[in-house]
Amino acid sequence: NAxxxxxxxxxxxxxxxxxxxxxxxxxxxxYMYWYRQDPGMGLxxxxxxxxxxxTAKGEVPDGYNVSRLKKQNFLLGLESAAPSQxxxxxxxxxxxxxxxxxxxxxxxxxxxx
Amino acid sequence: xxxxxxSQPEMSVQEAETxxxxxxxxxxxxxYYLFWYKQPPSRQMILVIRQEAYKQQNATxxxxxxxxxxxxxxxxxxxxxxxxxxxxxxFCAFMKFGYNTDKLIFxxxxxxxxxx
Numbered sequence: 001n002a003x004x005x006x007x008x009x010x011x012x013x014x015x016x017x018x019x020x021x022x023x024x025x026x027x028x029x030x031y032m033y034w035y036r037q038d039p040g041m042g043l044x045x046x047x048x049x050x051x052x053x054x055t056a057k058g059e060v061p062d063g064y065n066v067s068r069l070k071k072q073n074f075l076l077g078l079e080s081a082a083p084s085q086x087x088x089x090x091x092x093x094x095x096x097x098x099x100x101x102x103x104x105x106x107x108x109x110x111x112x113x
Numbered sequence: 114x115x116x117x118x119x120s121q122p123e124m125s126v127q128e129a130e131t132x133x134x135x136x137x138x139x140x141x142x143x144x145y146y147l148f149w150y151k152q153p154p155s156r157q158m159i160l161v162i163r164q165e166a167y168k169q170q171n172a173t174x175x176x177x178x179x180x181x182x183x184x185x186x187x188x189x190x191x192x193x194x195x196x197x198x199x200x201x202x203x204f205c206a207f208m209k210f211g212y213n214t215d216k217l218i219f220x221x222x223x224x225x226x227x228x229x
Contacts, residue, residue, distance in 0.1 A: 043217070
């Protein structure tokens with residue numbers, strides 16, 4: 001069991017470039033989430049999904065898009081990267097609703113110059 | 114909107130001693146969940162302990178226990194017999210109860226250093 005994996009682990013982008021972060025989980029979890037972590041702040045929810053084919057906005061969704069075409073994968077896209085999107089991005093997954101533990105990936109450090 | 118406040122940016126403790134990390138939250142909900150997550154230097158987020166608001170009994174996991182004061186909206190974490198491996202950022206988090214609402218709201222974290 002790999003748990004939750006994220007690809008890539010590190011990335012440097014120039015302003016205006018686009019990229020996609022991939023999150024994969026092998027625990028057959030229904031729920032998946034994307035968070036960002038900035039210095040001096042806790043994790044903040046960007047987008048989430050409660051099942052295959054569904055997505056919803058979180059606390060800080062602007063500048064990001066997501067897709068959940070397969071149950072095990074949750075993609076986070078940046079169409080036109082901005083320096084304000086420099087952050088560490090975490091993916092997480094959990095079983096059905098009920099206050100369950102969220103299992104986190106190792107994070108992706110993204111720098112936008 | 115719910116908020117989570119961790120007022121101690123940094124704490125330190127000597128190995129084998131006990132330390133308590135503070136967390137307060139603001140909500141109008143009656144049913145919810147509270148969590149403590151640990152983030153060591155490896156960056157991996159690891160669940161430490163979980164509390165259901167409707168349970169009066171404080172949760173305990175080995176050396177980790179909480180003091181949950183619902184009326185005061187306080188949720189502190191006590192680490193007993195501190196170990197060097199406990200050195201990490203600790204995040205308190207809130208989750209509202211209900212279908213399709215398993216979203217975590219995190220505090221800003223407390224950096225804990227355990228000294229030998």
